[in-house]
Amino acid sequence: MKSYAGWDCHTHWGIVWKERDGVDPTTWLAVLDSHGLRHALVLPHEGLQTQEAILRDNDAVREVCARSGGRMIPAFTCHPAQRGEAVREVRRCAAPGVPAALKFHPWLQGFSLADPAFVPIVEAAEELGLPVIFHDGTPTYSLPEQVIGLAIRHPRARFVLGHAGLLWNWRAALLAATVENVWVTLCGPHLAAFRELGRRIRPERLLWGSDFGFGFADPIGYRLGLLREAGFGEALLERILDLNPKELFRAPTAGGAA
Numbered sequence: 001m002k003s004y005a006g007w008d009c010h011t012h013w014g015i016v017w018k019e020r021d022g023v024d025p026t027t028w029l030a031v032l033d034s035h036g037l038r039h040a041l042v043l044p045h046e047g048l049q050t051q052e053a054i055l056r057d058n059d060a061v062r063e064v065c066a067r068s069g070g071r072m073i074p075a076f077t078c079h080p081a082q083r084g085e086a087v088r089e090v091r092r093c094a095a096p097g098v099p100a101a102l103k104f105h106p107w108l109q110g111f112s113l114a115d116p117a118f119v120p121i122v123e124a125a126e127e128l129g130l131p132v133i134f135h136d137g138t139p140t141y142s143l144p145e146q147v148i149g150l151a152i153r154h155p156r157a158r159f160v161l162g163h164a165g166l167l168w169n170w171r172a173a174l175l176a177a178t179v180e181n182v183w184v185t186l187c188g189p190h191l192a193a194f195r196e197l198g199r200r201i202r203p204e205r206l207l208w209g210s211d212f213g214f215g216f217a218d219p220i221g222y223r224l225g226l227l228r229e230a231g232f233g234e235a236l237l238e239r240i241l242d243l244n245p246k247e248l249f250r251a252p253t254a255g256g257a258a
Contacts, residue, residue, distance in 0.1 A: 006037040007245035008220065010133075010162055010187040010209025012045045013061050016216060023063040025072060031212065032071070035220045041249060043075045043103040043133070045214065051079045058093050073249050075101040075133060079109055080117035087120045094128040099249045101131045103162075106141035113146045122150070126157040131248055134159065136173070137166030137188060144172035151179045158248065160207065163188035164197055177201040183248060185209045186240070187223065194230040203239045207248070 017028055032040055042065055047057030058076045065072040076093040078086035094100060102125050106113055113134075125132050135142050144165050151159045160183045165173035170193040176182050177197075184201055186194055187209035198206065210223040227237070 005039065005242045005246070006035075007208070007241055008032065008037050008040040008210050008212065009160075009185050009207040009245050009249075010043065010211050011040045012043045012211070012213035013064050014045045014213040014215060015049075017213060018046065018057075018060055018064075023060055023067060025064050025068045028064075028213070029068060029071060031218055031220065035224060037220070039071050039073065039245070040212075041075055041101060041133075041209070041245070042072045042213070044077045047077045048103070048105045048108055051082065054078060054082075054089065058089065062093065073099045073101070075103040077103050077105075077109075078121060080111050080115050080121060083117055083120075086117075087124050090121060090124045090128070090130070094130060101133055101160075101249060103133045105135040106146075107135060107138040110141070112141055113150045122154050122157050126154060131158040131160055131183075133162050133185075135163060136161045137163045137169045144169055144176040147182065148176050148179055151176070151182050155181055157181060158183070160185060160248075162209070164193070165189065167193075170197065173197065174200055177205050183207055183244070186227065187211055191226055191229055194226050198230055198232050198236060203236050204244060204247075206236075206240045207244055208240045 042061055044057045044061050047054040054077060061074045065074040078089040080086060134147055136144050144161055147159055147161060158181050161173050161176055162185050164170050164184045164186055166188040167190055170189040173184050177184050183205050185207040208227055210220040212220050
């Protein structure tokens with residue numbers, strides 16, 4: 001497998017990393033370096049666990065990414081139950097000219113994607129040009145089918161399945177990827193599913209991720225190994241590891257969506 005600019009599109013600034021390193025990304029980035037990866041989308045962790053931690057975790061993710069020399073792209077979260085405060089938090093976190101995204105874990109955070117309170121959050125993300133990433137593959141609130149409904153209702157927003165349905169719902173990710181504004185991250189399915197997803201999903205809608213950062217364990221080599229063993233051609237690998245994330249996580253403009 002050739003060396004590309006190398007994006008890991010599913011990592012976390014985990015609670016244990018934050019407790020040990022504060023907002024210093026040096027050791028975290030050294031792990032990426034050891035695998036030849038240049039960039040990473042960095043998702044929150046503590047803010048997904050409890051609503052009270054959302055603001056401080058968003059600030060920590062923003063700060064650690066700001067110290068990375070452009071290598072770490074921040075993803076922020078909020079909670080629909082906070083209603084107007086949640087929308088204000090989205091706007092607070094979005095900075096014109098700085099690539100960013102939103103991340104939600106509906107199963108862990110305990111809300112339905114059909115909740116009307118989620119609509120203003122999606123509308124704000126659309127206006128600001130922020131891709132919306134979901135943990136997916138876990139019943140009852142985090143299924144690819146539910147993201148399909150959301151994407152159809154909001155055709156101008158961009159949505160990302162963070163786990164391609166995991167081990168048991170990856171076939172539903174195939175259906176989700178037929179919706180124009182849905183991307184699929186290869187982060188969770190087994191090797192046979194990798195091969196089917198790579199064969200049947202449009203090349204421009206595929207991403208790759210490792211889920212690195214929840215703890216100190218390093219899953220990147222294993223996840224890259226699946227990508228390597230899937231037998232994808234070099235053109236597809238370049239799309240997955242470089243071109244697609246570079247396009248999806250581009251910086252929003254001052255006037256809204258890029």
